[in-house]
Amino acid sequence: MAESKDIDRNGIQIGVYVCHCGTNIAGTVDVKALTEYVATLPGVTMARNYKYVCSTPGQELIKRDIHELGLNRIVVAACSPCLHEKTFRSVVAEAGLNPYYFQMVNIREHDSWVHTDKRAATEKGKDLIRAAVRRVRLHKPLERKRVSINPAVLIVGGGIAGIHAALTMANAGKHVYLVERDATIGGHMAMFDKTFPTLDCAACILTPKMTAVKSHHNITLWTLSEVTQVDGYVGNYQVTIKHKPRYVIEDACVGCMECIDACVYKQAKVPDEFNMYLGKRKPIYIPFPQAVPQVVVIDRESCIEFKSGKCKKTCVEVCADRKAIDFKQQETTETIEVGTIILATGFFTVDAKRVPYYGYGIYPNVYTGLEVERLINAAGPTNGEVILRDGRKPQRVAIVHCVGSRDENTNRYCSRVCCMYSLKLAHLIKEKTEAEVFNFYIDMRTPGKGFEEFYNRVADEGTHFVRGRVADIYPNPGDGGRLLVCAEDTLMSTVRKIPVDMVVLSTGLEPQPDAQDVRRRFHITCSTEGFFLERHPKLAPVNTFTDGVFLAGCCQGPKDIPDTVAQAGAAAAEALALIDIGYIEQEPNTAHVLEEVCSGCKTCIPLCPYQAISFVENKKKAEINEVLCKGCGTCVASCPSGSVQQNLFEDEEIFAEIEGLLAYA
Amino acid sequence: MTREKPKIAFYWCASCGGCEEAVVDLAEEILDVVATADIVFWPVALDFKRRDVEQMLDGSILATFLNGAIRTSEQEEMAKLLRRKSKLLVAFGSCSHLGGIPGLANLFTRESILQAVYFETPTTENPDCVLPGVPGKDGNGKLTLPYFSERVRALDQVVEVDYYLPGCPPLPRIITRAVATLLGEHLPEKGSVLAPDEALCTECPRKDSKPEKIALKSFKRPQEILIDETQCLLAQGLLCMGPATRAGCEAPCVLGNMPCTGCCGPPGRVRDQGAKALSAIASLVDSQDEQEIDAVLASIPDPVGTFYRYSLPASLLAHSRKV
Amino acid sequence: MPDVSSNLSQAVPLEAEQPAFEPRVVAFFCTWCTYMAADLAGTSRMKYAPNVRVIRVMCSGRIDPQFVLAAFANGADGVLIGGCHPGDCHYQEGNYNCLRRVRLLKRVIEELGIEEDRFRLEWISAAEGDRVRVVINDMVEKLRALGPLQMKKEVPLRPLSPEEHELQEVAV
């Protein structure tokens, strides 16, 4: 620690606290030299360095100095303000100062962690702190403003994540709007037969939750619906929702499905999306037996009435006086008000065609994992029979891991669930076909409760494991359409060519194709691979950088059902926490017009994306609505006469920072 | 009256004389000024000489109104002399306040200016490449000229300045008000500009015609359009500096149906008039695409000459330099 | 050649301080993207040149051209602006306003004699920690090559050659 003799004329007394952060900072930055230097800066009454300033004793140290030395400005040089700015502001506040008489200096993320040259890193630290010291003397006392939270919540996506979050919130008595773009909720989980590692039936555990959603008095469920626009701010979002026509009046339909039988198509002719196009459906259909809502839907692409307008409309006849079918239905939009938003938009499976040498789409007997899930599923196109397209039962099956994962050409990352679902499929296929199953894997990743045990079980059942990435798959000449799967067995270090009847590609998980549009719509960001970015990978895994918008499930990254459900619960809890306290305190970094000097030139008005600036006719001056203002400061930078200022970022404060950085003190 | 009248002086450096004209334009009011104070030095109109000033006691002049920028060694001497003799030194008019239009010369080196004037102009006949200031044989080489310095400087880059009177030239009304203020009891804060602190739009006769949103696909030069006499000039695509310029002139240029060019300098809160004007003008561009933005901005042929028409020597970059 | 930058170099007594020229760069980063990216570079322990000092603003739209000039005026050899990618602004359009200003400001400062490599705008998202490293290293390299911000070489005064005089006469 070092004390400075300098006492500022305007009674400004600055305390500077340099954090070692263990060796995180002290390892690269000479904190002692830094402290001694800082003590010489004008206005600095006290400069200390401490092992962990954010620790309780560290915080106490600051409070004590404020009381004993009469400090009235505090600078902490430590980690990124994104981490501890709030912490230290409250410390300053608890000591009786205005929390904004504080400035944080980032000498960890922006200094010690990114530099190796101790001297240079220390010099940089000096500059950064000097800037903060210059700046903090100009700080003004500010009040945080409170925004009340609308208790209603919007949940986007009706997969298991959305469903679980919805039920959690609804059970807590909050009103939930659940928006699903497909005709039914259930998402990917509804397509599975069994779930690893316990092999309990997906439908059995999911269906009850789905019906609960439908029947819950606190949940408004909208299927065939999409969010088109999001305005407002935390606690007060205005969300516009588009309802696509189902051509069936939801409330009128009782799901008797007589219309389906009555359809002029006697045979189902249309490839069935839900069954991965392995089965067929009619133009009027219900996605799957347990679909929620239990309401049919008409596909206008294949319906004769839409194509020719000359259909006998047998469906309408059979529906009779229920009059549930309505070919005139139009797309509608409505706007709702919610306080918080949970995004559970799920994932997309890698298109196996992107790995051409695996022959998907070329050789009929190359399937994806999801297709096989449907084959195995009792409600699937083959009623649970694992048979090839030509009706044969496979005798030898290859399961290829990491298709579209851990791969330079598709996705670098590990999709996290493939190993386990490959094992599951291996087990189920063997169970149903007694086929010989070969699993080709790079590494067997089974972290999780009962996962490793499951692996052993499958191994014991006699499934073969070949450690090696499959290099090629092609027909085995003169072998009745069998395929050769070639891979280097890295354990036996031999190249193996295994003839099989069926190949299952364990495709990885990807962000939804429209993830970028969605993220823009909700003003959040994506990580490089395109999944939604959480506020902090460890400390705020379900938060985003936009207050009041939370993440659940695979839209944030690949994860299995247990993790998804856990995260959905966490997201719900975060939202509930906000709703429960009823308000949120916002950064007072809003802009304001200096009325007496505003010339009313209107330059700022169109620049505000939130229409927070208006022109007051009787005064002929601009005025900013501080509640609508989000504090970007664009209007401030554009004001040609310097008559708009932004709290925490006033021109003079930033000039002081610039001069401080460059002043060769 | 019994007590001696306060002494005031007017002087010019590198100026066009327009500021002097502005004083003469006080017309009748000049008589009132004379009544309240003695004008002890005013080369353009009165027979007092430099030596008279040198003989005065330091600080014996209450206020000196100095117009014109500083370019030559001689102008610098005079500025320093008058600073010494005056209690209050007032930078009078754009040149003295900000450097003024001659300050645009700072875009060029001293050498290139001399080259243009004495070698390049088509009517110059200078076969021997004679340059003024380089002593020739004339007068046994005893003839001297003041040094034509590297750059134009605003008055406060040479001596301490107490107040500023903006404008090219300052409005007579502003002058009389200022003289009255300085002769009066309560002096304004040192360093202040003796004019309103708002931007010109406040007093622009076309203020009400300005739309809330202006989005431009191209800026216009005055010769490209028939200028509407009632509509906001910016809205017509003309580069009007009004929003970034201090009020007080009552927008005569707009009354002349031409855009403001910024002679009164920036309001007090702005450090660099050009930068602020630029910022506001850029925000009018109706595009989000970089190439298109560049294309739109290309219709501003001379950004520096437009945004720094009067303030280049006083701009942030220039100010940073040790004089 | 503008002599504006000339005494700028005087405002930068770098040579006096350390023999080897180390450029000083002032960076203005928006909180939501580029500042986060710089944090990410830190948490990922990436290493880059220590010549940059970051000033945090909420949005690149807050960056007043005066700040850039002030940075140069106070001795910066370079100024770097970092904001969210087009379309990604946390405040919807702030980065477009930044872009408009920067495009115009570039023309001005280049006419005032500041080389274009000294003033740079980069879109760096919160996820692009490595981009921060790459951009900063690249910029510092370029600045090293340029040397301290200073007046360009003056055109020495010289009489026109007879040919040039010819040209003048013809031209006008």
Add this chain to the structure above:
Amino acid sequence: MTDATTAGKAWSQAAKKAGEQYLHRRITIDPVTRLEGHGKIEVFLNDAGEVDRAYFQVPELRGFEKFVQGRPVEEMPQITSRICGVCPTAHHMAATKALDALYHVEPPEAAKKIRELLYSTFMVEDHTLHFYYLGGPDFVVGPDAAPSQRNILGVIQAVGIENAKKVISMRRRLRELIALVGGKPVHPVFGLPGGVAKRFTPDMQKQFQEAAEDAVAFAAFTLKVFDDLVLSKREYLELITSADYTHRTYYMGLVDDENHVNFYDGNIRIVTPDGQEWKKFPATDYAEVIAEHVEPWSYAKFCYLKPLGWKGCTDGNDTSIYSVAPLARLNASDGMATPLAQEQYRRFFTTLGGKPVHHTLANHWARLVELLYAAERMRELAHDDRLLAPEYRLLPTALPTEGVGVVEAPRGTLIHHYHTDEHGIVLRANLIVATQNNSARIALSVDKAAKGLIHGGDVPEAVLNKIEMAFRAYDPCNACATHAFPGDTGLGVRVHDGKGNVIAELRRDHNGQVTKNRSVRR
């Protein structure tokens, strides 16, 4: 005012007693006041104490020719008007006319009328300024009155407060009219290629008509003042015609088709020292006829007649220097285009012994003749309804290239010449400014005055006033000047001995007493 004054006598006696000490005297005038521009004078004696050469120096430069490069050419009317705040309208107009040429656009009739009306108004105003504020006091108040009296305030006392008010309010009204059309009286903004920025309204016309009436009356009144206070006094006439103020040079001015004086447009006409037409040419040919000479001892360039070559600052029949401004314009023309002025024109030449008049001081009278013409012309135009024609601007369509614009500024012929790229960005500019045309002749006056008055190292006080008088007659415009002419230093007369040492410097204190300071360079 000549060395016959008591002060002069007293000094001469003292001087004789002082004997050899003359050689250690300094004499200064600093600064020369009441003229729109200053200068510095250095006199060099030979060993015999006779004047070897007197130098007139201009110590300042602003370099407009250079820094307008890169600017949009349409800004020239406003930028170049900053060359001179006394005659901004002249520069504004010359530049505007250059723009017409450069954009190859002929302004509509209304525009031309509006421009010339405004220009005439400006000429009335500027000539008034000079006569009453700057040059006039020498005569009106009297050259040997105390300096504290020799100014507008003195004039006010001489002509009576009522008339003074008349002068002041007349000038104010005229400047308000200029502002009415041009936005500002100083540095107006109306000029655009192909016309003017603003429509002319019937209300404006009415105001101009009324003002013009009074202006004509005012001009007549001013001529009367001149008659009563100057022409009626023999010693003044002698002074005006005295040899020291008489140089035989060429004269230049704009004339219309009838060779009448015109301020706004026409051909440039040059007459020989004998008054014969030497050349008459359109402004575009100026570079063939006018050249600028550079001396190392002055920032000002010296104009001369190119075909004759530079022959130094000498007068007589084989001189190559010429003069501009009122006297020159009258000499270079065959008359005035308006009746009352024409009458004064005739009277002027008969009184002063026929054309051409070589007496520098006659400029004051010539200026008043022009004042009357300007007022009459103003009245004519103010009654011309073509002012109100709806078309007052043509948008240029041709690519800009190059253009020359000329007007008669109050202080003489003014030429602007620009060359641009296809975007209308100035590549090169050349400016031949009124006062610059005169700089050689001014130098000549100085040299003559010195030679005529300094003998045997005896430096009489009168040399000072002679030079000041000469200056004011030219009314050299500091401002025009400062684009390449002096801005801030004072005129001082310094006398050097044969070795170039300063031996004397002359100045007058503000009681009008001449003081002689011992040379500091002893």
